[in-house]
Amino acid sequence: MTHLSSTIRAEVLTIGDEILFGQITDTNTQWIGTELTNLGIRPVRKTSVGDNAADILSALHEASLRAELIIITGGLGPTKDDITKQTLCRFFDTVLELNQEALEMVSSFFIKRGREMTELNRQQAALPANCTYLANDWGTAPGMWFERDGRVFVSLPGVPFEMKNLMQQRVLPRLRAYFQTPVITHRIIRTIGIGESFLAEKIEAWEDSLPAHIRLAYLPSFGGVRLRLTGTGALAEPLLAELNAEVARVLPLINDYVYGYDDDEIETVVGRMLVEQNATLSTAESCTGGLVAHRITSVPGSSRYFEGAVVSYSNAIKTGTLGVSPSSLEQFGAVSEQVVKEMAEGARALLGTTYALATSGIAGPDGGTEEKPVGTVWIACATPHETVTRLLRLGKYRDQNVQLTTTYVLDLLRKTLRQPVFNA
Amino acid sequence: MTHLSSTIRAEVLTIGDEILFGQITDTNTQWIGTELTNLGIRPVRKTSVGDNAADILSALHEASLRAELIIITGGLGPTKDDITKQTLCRFFDTVLELNQEALEMVSSFFIKRGREMTELNRQQAALPANCTYLANDWGTAPGMWFERDGRVFVSLPGVPFEMKNLMQQRVLPRLRAYFQTPVITHRIIRTIGIGESFLAEKIEAWEDSLPAHIRLAYLPSFGGVRLRLTGTGALAEPLLAELNAEVARVLPLINDYVYGYDDDEIETVVGRMLVEQNATLSTAESCTGGLVAHRITSVPGSSRYFEGAVVSYSNAIKTGTLGVSPSSLEQFGAVSEQVVKEMAEGARALLGTTYALATSGIAGPDGGTEEKPVGTVWIACATPHETVTRLLRLGKYRDQNVQLTTTYVLDLLRKTLRQPVFNA
Structure with a gap:
């Protein structure tokens, strides 16, 4: 059956005490909301209930009165507090049946990892008899698709990467076909x-x-x-x-x-530019503690241009490994234009790269002074011809300061790379 | 009136299209869930609806049938799409009235900032006639407390720091007094x-x-x-x-x-152990690309024990900076027990630390061979007395492999640190 309605309404139902009690951050429903909106389906309500059959049943019932699509996440693990499957059986007035396809997926999951399958894992392949099984490539909890009275119910695991993979590989294409969205x-x-x-x-x-x-x-x-x-x-x-x-x-x-x-990240963009210019990169990081290197190397193929990094948390490493001059450290302090410049140039020389990035700052919460408050950060980009520096005045939160510094130093590299390199 | 019920049930209702469409991250409800749980009030449901009077009214009605406490956030700004106050008037069958106390708060907010008050801002002091006004120290949107049939309804602005301040200063003390909770x-x-x-x-x-x-x-x-x-x-x-x-x-x-x-993270736990032992740490990272260093340095105060890291993406840096023997690289390959051992020992020597961690593996998606498929990772922990190594066989996804390797190498350090250090 297909629908040609101009607006399909969706509700997202999240199951788990840990969400209600505030013990985990729910990132799933925001992601699902974005994906549904992109598909032209209108999310009209989000509901979270605990691991409690009566609450799940009433939420399912109410949602089915208001929406054509109900997406349910959570409560599909192998343990006793996971009751979604049993509750879906009660809602659809059906029973659990061993699903052969699901059993093969679960078995191969354990065989690949060379581990014994327990009876609890075997039970993960028992599904409500009226569902279509959606294979989970990344875990043992199943995806399930139900249709009733022109409505679609989808049940997915709550683990974010399993849920996202199931949505992208199995659910979104089916929704597109079923609801014939514009x-x-x-x-x-x-x-x-x-x-x-x-x-x-x-x-x-x-x-x-x-x-x-x-x-x-x-x-x-x-x-x-x-x-x-x-x-x-x-x-x-x-x-x-x-x-x-x-x-x-x-x-x-x-x-x-x-x-x-679209999906470009700043680290992907600079990676492409480096490959085009046949250039290489290294980093010398103080306040970012390795995050710049981590973001650069999160791009597949980054070993083509990234040589390495020195995370110089202590001054001894700034002088001993990167070759920062002890007198610069003494005269200007570790968080200074002169030191960040010497760090970038030191990394470039030590690791033999075309470009090098450096960061030095006070990430917080401690370490600030009146002259250099928390959030004071110097960044630098060394090239074959010059070293560009910049002063950032950020906020008081450690994590934000580290993240922002990383983004800004990668952007400094992007701006530098936009100028074609003159190879004398 | 006070209640002596054994469990007070609470529902949290969030109002705003931007949450349903996935355009903003809702951090409010997690925070509220934690605070209510700490107070002994049991959150039983969270609901988000759009800026739509019918949806808000039905959600309020349903929540009032199930819970003794309903906390509402959002929709209290001065613009047209903010309809919470008008909708609360319909729900409680009452009208908006200018609240003198609220007007004084709004006026003083503008006087302090030397800005003109607009008619839109003046209207922010018009509140449902049956509410108790809760002063917002940080903005012009009001907090409101309603009681009906033994139930409490609280309406708060959606801006996180205004909401949190109102909860802490005005709402939580009132809830403690009103519901004498288990x-x-x-x-x-x-x-x-x-x-x-x-x-x-x-x-x-x-x-x-x-x-x-x-x-x-x-x-x-x-x-x-x-x-x-x-x-x-x-x-x-x-x-x-x-x-x-x-x-x-x-x-x-x-x-x-x-x-x-409770709130312990593995990087916090090893940090505490290092401080207790007055020991220091460095890392030599290949496949984790700096993420181990980043997680270690995400802990405030980590500069007390973390000296630095060498991210050795290229073999030149493994030999040149870390002192890995070229013959080990040639004989065993970069992803091998011998090389990861030399990396850890090299970092420990170069950076002069008590302990050093090392990682070398094939994160993927490319680079795998039959003998060493994607997901093959060696990790090591060098101590003053020995170097412990371990082989991990992970999956095929780059990001997961990097994250898991980081967690497992930090756990290897934890297990090593559990043995008291023998200082000969």
Whole structure:
């Protein structure tokens, strides 16, 4: 059965005491909300209930009165507090049956890892008799798809990477086919170094001129704002062409701040630039403690251009390994333009790379002084010709300061790489 | 009026399209869940609805049938899409009235900042006639307290720091007085290196013997499982003693896997152990690319024991900086027990630390061979007396392999540190 309704309504139901009691952060429902919205399905309610059959049953019943799609996460583990499957059986008035396909998936999961399968694991392959089994590539908890009275119910594990993989591989394609959703296409412009309200002022006239079937959203995140254009239409290709034309129209207004599009991350963008220039990179990190190297190496293939890093938390390593001059440390302090410059140049020389990045700052919560409060950070990028430095004045939260410094030093590299290298 | 019910049930209602569509991360409800649980009030449901009067009214109505306390956040700003106050008037069958106390707060907010008050801001002091006004020290949106039929409704702004301040200063003390609640206490046992189902088998007899007022939950996360014990009782101290006795009873069954309790993270635990032993640490990282150093340095005060790291992505740095022997690299390859051992010992010597950790592996997606498939990882911990190594056989996903390797090498350090250091 397929639906041609203009708006499919969805509810997301999360099961687990740990969410109600505030013991884990629920990142699943935000992610699901975004994916459904991208598909043209409208989330109308999110509900979380505990590991309690009566509460789950009433939430399922209420949701089925209001929405055509109900997505349920959590409560599918092998232990006693996981009661979603039994409760779904009561809701659909059916029983658990051993599912052969699910049993094979669970068995192969254990065989691959060379581990014994327990009876509890075997029970994970028992599913409500009326469901379609959705294979979980990353774990032993099943995905399940139910249809009743023109409504779809999907039950997924609560572990985020298992849930996301099941959604992307199995659920979203099925939803697209079942509900015949209109074509919805996105283009995202990724900016860095400009606040949301300043960005909004710069592009106000363009935003006001957008046609009704193209919507703009500002998605601020750590150190950057993404501009998401969402177009709705009948055909994919003309819609994408329209979106691309709008991107081309707005770009001249904000070009200085744009580092990429769609899924681009700043570390992916600089990686591509380094490969193109056949250049190499190293880092010398103090306050970022290795996060710059971690983000660079999170990109598959980064070993082509990344040579390594020195995390110089102590001054002894700044002088001993990176070759920072003890007199610079004494005269200017570890958090200074001179020291961060010598760190970048030291890493570049030690690791023999084309470019090197360096960070030195007071991440907090302690270590601030009146002259250099918490959040004072120097960053540097050494090239074959010069070393560029910048002073950041960040906030008082350690984790934020480390994350922002990492983003800004990668952006400093991006800006440096935009200038073609002159090989004398 | 006061209640002496054994369990006060609470529901949290969040209002705002941006939450449903996944455009902002909802951190409020997790925080509220923790605070209510700490107060002995039991959160039984969380609901999010959009900026839509019908949806808000039905959610309020449903919540009032199930819970004694309903906390509402969001929709209190001065703009058109903020309709919470008008909707509360409809729900309570009352009208908006200018509240003198609220008007004074709003006025003084603008006077302090030397800004003009607009008519929109003045309207923020108009409140449902039946509410008790709760002053917001940090903004112009009001807090509101309603009582009806023995139920309490609290409406708060959605801006996190305004909401939290109102909760702490005005709401929690009132809730404590109004509902004389039982005590609910938690203890969490944090394990690593054992799957949920294996853990469940080991502790089954103990779990079955738990008294009815103590419940157990399994909370799995990346590379570890947390066991949460939740007790309900009349008095805090005997209840905590009971929980601690249960922890002591289960501990011998799972001791090898337990790295900490409650909020402990593995990096915090090893940090404490290093401080106690007056020892220092460095890392030599290949496949983890700096993530071990980043997790260690994410702990405030880690500069007391962490000296630094060498991220040796290229073989040149393994030999040149860490002193790995070129013949070991040639004979065994970069991903080998011999090389990871030399990396750990090299970092320990170079950075002059008591201990050093090292990682070398094939994170993927490329680089695997038949003999060493993607997911093959060697880890090492060098001490003053020996170097312990371990082979990990992980999966095929780069990010997971990096995260798990980081967790396991920190756990290797923890196990090493548990043996008291013999200072000859």
